[in-house]
Amino acid sequence: MKNLFDWFTEDDDEVIVKSLTSKGIGKEPIEITVGDIRKGRAKDSSGYENEVVLFVRANKADRKAARK
Numbered sequence: 001m002k003n004l005f006d007w008f009t010e011d012d013d014e015v016i017v018k019s020l021t022s023k024g025i026g027k028e029p030i031e032i033t034v035g036d037i038r039k040g041r042a043k044d045s046s047g048y049e050n051e052v053v054l055f056v057r058a059n060k061a062d063r064k065a066a067r068k
Contacts, residue, residue, distance in 0.1 A: 017036075018031075019032070020032060020050075023050050024044050024046055028046075030043075
């Protein structure tokens with residue numbers, strides 16, 4: 001298990017943030033790293049480049065209140 005201080009000393013391409021499925025032909029699982037997020041791209045083993053996009057949204061209670 002990593003602690004917060006490990007993130008400051010490790011290479012950005014070694015800190016895995018999330019595992020997702022590639023949108024490429026093979027639909028294989030890929031691990032998104034801090035480096036991938038900074039570059040905005042994550043490649044799978046076949047070379048397909050997935051675009052990495054982050055979204056920030058309001059919490060669920062605020063979204064429900066806005067609908068009323």
